[in-house]
Amino acid sequence: MSVRFAAFTLPLLALAACTAGSPPPAPAGQAGHSPAAQAAFAEDLSQRTFRYFWETTDTRRCLAPDRWPSNPFSSIAATGFALTAYGIGAERGYVSRAEAAARTRDCLDFYWNAPQGPAVSGTAGHKGFFYHFLNNEDGTRRGRTELSTVDTALLLGGVLFAQSYFDRDDAVEAEIRALAEKIYRRVDWTFVQRENSTIPSANGGSGKAIVMGWYPERGEGGDFGTHDWVGYNEAMLVYVLAAGSPTHPVGKDAWDTGWAAHLEEDWGDYYGYEHLQFEPLFGHQYSHVWIDFRGIRDDFMRAKGIDYFENSRRATLSQRAYGADNPNDWTGYSADIWGWTASDGPTGAASGREVNGRPREFMGYSARGVSAERVVDDGTIVPTAAGGSIPFAPEVTIPALMNMRAAYGEALYTRYGFKDAFNPSYTFTDAGSDTGTVDPERGWIAGDHLGIDQGPILAMLENHRSGLVWRTMRKNPHVRRGLERLGFAGGWLDEGE
Numbered sequence: 156m157s158v159r160f161a162a163f164t165l166p167l168l169a170l171a172a173c174t175a176g177s178p179p180p181a182p183a184g185q186a187g188h189s190p191a192a193q194a195a196f197a198e199d200l201s202q203r204t205f206r207y208f209w210e211t212t213d214t215r216r217c218l219a220p221d222r223w224p225s226n227p228f229s230s231i232a233a234t235g236f237a238l239t240a241y242g243i244g245a246e247r248g249y250v251s252r253a254e255a256a257a258r259t260r261d262c263l264d265f266y267w268n269a270p271q272g273p274a275v276s277g278t279a280g281h282k283g284f285f286y287h288f289l290n291n292e293d294g295t296r297r298g299r300t301e302l303s304t305v306d307t308a309l310l311l312g313g314v315l316f317a318q319s320y321f322d323r324d325d326a327v328e329a330e331i332r333a334l335a336e337k338i339y340r341r342v343d344w345t346f347v348q349r350e351n352s353t354i355p356s357a358n359g360g361s362g363k364a365i366v367m368g369w370y371p372e373r374g375e376g377g378d379f380g381t382h383d384w385v386g387y388n389e390a391m392l393v394y395v396l397a398a399g400s401p402t403h404p405v406g407k408d409a410w411d412t413g414w415a416a417h418l419e420e421d422w423g424d425y426y427g428y429e430h431l432q433f434e435p436l437f438g439h440q441y442s443h444v445w446i447d448f449r450g451i452r453d454d455f456m457r458a459k460g461i462d463y464f465e466n467s468r469r470a471t472l473s474q475r476a477y478g479a480d481n482p483n484d485w486t487g488y489s490a491d492i493w494g495w496t497a498s499d500g501p502t503g504a505a506s507g508r509e510v511n512g513r514p515r516e517f518m519g520y521s522a523r524g525v526s527a528e529r530v531v532d533d534g535t536i537v538p539t540a541a542g543g544s545i546p547f548a549p550e551v552t553i554p555a556l557m558n559m560r561a562a563y564g565e566a567l568y569t570r571y572g573f574k575d576a577f578n579p580s581y582t583f584t585d586a587g588s589d590t591g592t593v594d595p596e597r598g599w600i601a602g603d604h605l606g607i608d609q610g611p612i613l614a615m616l617e618n619h620r621s622g623l624v625w626r627t628m629r630k631n632p633h634v635r636r637g638l639e640r641l642g643f644a645g646g647w648l649d650e651g652e
Contacts, residue, residue, distance in 0.1 A: 236610025399637025450646025
């Protein structure tokens, strides 16, 4: 498993996993939400979440906020989602295509010309990669954040989507395509392989695995952290883009000895759904935002008889089953309101207090989630867990979001769609919270929206409604090349789309 969230793991609590076997049938949709009501909600949510990226992303430097309204710095991953949002907005008519193209062109121009180099400060990236967080003032490295491989990949997802979406014979759109190509070609994926580090891997990666990050201040020439992208996690997109590079590609051995090396260890059963385990749902969502995994398989999934889309569907349904069972007796959990992934939380100010007769621990920002391997759960429910899984199981995800809106109204559902998270169990007004508001009846509600949680809601909702992002990315030669080099075949890859 990825260690991206290991520091936040809580003790394993009561777990109620069903026996292995064929997965249970998908549950029926929730009563009370007609198709017309669901369609109206989907359009309203789409418009609001698009508005988040269009109205809060700095147009001068294309710095999408990591969070809003606090806006302490920009996230390059959020910017990748913003670039994707612009095309969705144009397609939906929220803005004109010309407006979206101009905004996109200016964004790509900034990232192509932003300073690169090995200096500790004053640059936005190095070797084509970008730092995880950038300063709002000038778009350079924020503090001591890492040169991030996965966040660069999420940015590139938006870059390559823009390259394939803006395909008209138009000067601005031609410039978008050229800038996107230059940004992608500049990335040196071989630089971030473990073999280039003096530090051995701490989580089972080999010399060919791709590392999570690089830090310029760690010794002469800088150095990498201790962890690689190994085992089932959100980094499929990293390896696909690394393998697809026309200039600095990694070989299939990076995939085989890195991300895919320990997949069998991650395979398990949870609430009757056999699938690759990863607690927070973002690990089952991020790569799927830009890549249509329906019907295409690598060696591992061919042996299992499913694809990664089906795997994410099972993960989503197993989370809902956990919510319905509620083995740890948190307030507000049900088959109607559920979902766990990385999010803000009420912090530990009231840790040790009792909820439903049990002493509890509460967290701040953490990668919450549930699986057969561990449970990381402090009573906080995260809308993007359901929102980013809409295409996998629309019959339960859309009603869950509608139920959240109905239960919490404008306190949770604002001009920009859903706030990041809420915790019905955290009603301790005397303890308070520096990350949101606390109500003695409804509990804690986050103060911010998070860009990396907003993005999957908008993009995956659009993939469910029209398939726009998937259909667009199937045309991108770099994505196709990367998938084929890693051994994916079948479905649309064989159809020559």
